Amino acid sequence: MKKKHLSTYVVAVFTILSFYACKDEFDIANLNEPQKLNVSCYPSTADTTWIRVGRTIPVGKHSHADEGLTIGNAHIIYKVNDQQREIAQQIPGLYYACGPQKVGDIITLEVTAEGFEGVKSEAIVPNVIPIRIDGLKRVSVYSHSQARFETYDQLTATFSDPQETTDYYAVRVRAINYKGYAYGQANPIYDENGEIDYYQTRWSLGNGRGAYADYLSHQEKYPEAEWHMELQDSAYSYPIINNEDEPLLNPISEMDDNFGFDSDFFREFYIFSDASINGQTYTLHLNVATNATVSHYEFLMRYQVQLYHITPELYRYVKALNDVENNELAQSGFSLLTPTPSNILNGVGIMGGYNVTETEWITKTYY
Secondary structure (H helix, E strand, O other), X not given: OOHHHHHHHHHHHHHHHHHHHHHHOOOHHHOOOOOOEEEEEOOOOOOEEEEEEEEOOOHHHHXXXXXXXXXXXXXXXXXXXXXXXXXEXXXXXXXXXXXXOOOOOEEEEEEEOOOOOOEEEEEEOOOOOOEEEEEEEEEEEEEOOOOEEEEEEEEEEEEEOOOOOOOEEEEEEEEEEXXXXXXXXXXXXXXXXXXXXXXXXXXXXXXXXXXXXXXXXXXXXXXXXXXXXXXXXXXXXXXXXXXXXXXXXXXXOHHHHHOOEOOOOHHHOEEEEOOOOOOOEEEEEEEXXXXXXXXXXXXXEEEEEEEEEEOHHHHHHHHHHHHHHHEHHHHOOOOOOOOOOOOOEOOEEEEOOEEEXXXXXXXXXOO
């Protein structure tokens, strides 16, 4: 996938996180306080940085929710190392700045709009943390939540954490699923001109799930045959990672589980810190469902691992959202919810930097 397509998808995920959290941004002691600007911005090394501007809904004013949450008349000052960038608006509430940014750049943001107090924030573009893919295999893992063994595709990917800093990450698995077909032919019969008239033996392997694995098996079994394979249309997906087999992604103890705490991750954005691996080279074990295909795109599947190096503010923001989602006691009213942190001065939302690296694609060769 092209980098522009990837960065657009990443921002879409981050934007959903931002506005999902907005509903928790209130203080019971200030039910009648003025509305605030809700701003999200995620600087990276991408050529385009998106800025979404909306408003909060005070608890005592839900009747005005139909007015719309987006702010289409915002004035934005976006600077990279004190150099101001031009701002454009794609649709009401969605703005963007164009131009390259590099590791270590200091990004400052100021947003004003009529009827709202101005807000500001700052972020730094984190450095790149390379990651490589080591392998893909089928594994059988005991699932404590299901109380049985389950089969997964396990990807292993290795990265090295810097020792001199405290670092925060997120990981995702991306899959590309293809339509396609494969066939083979052998034992040709020739006509009087010495040209092939037909083949006595033909294999049509179809385009369904497992067809590519059958193609590889037939190639090995009948090496003398002519084999043909064609990939057609493709579709991307982000399969859910079962994190019970990866300690960095599963901080929940059996006692936590018994008291209603889970370790799910919102929008398949799996965050973790280097608290237990500082300065180490570490291999992630990422289990995804073996049938995580897209309907009608089942001929061939390839996987890729994406590692996001994220700023502390972004980590804390996403962690707070996960904590809310995973606290069944709080959702039932038996414990307190932790407010979603924000680094938007005088407003709500998040300005968080990130840098994403991707492994090479690895092809699933088994069924």
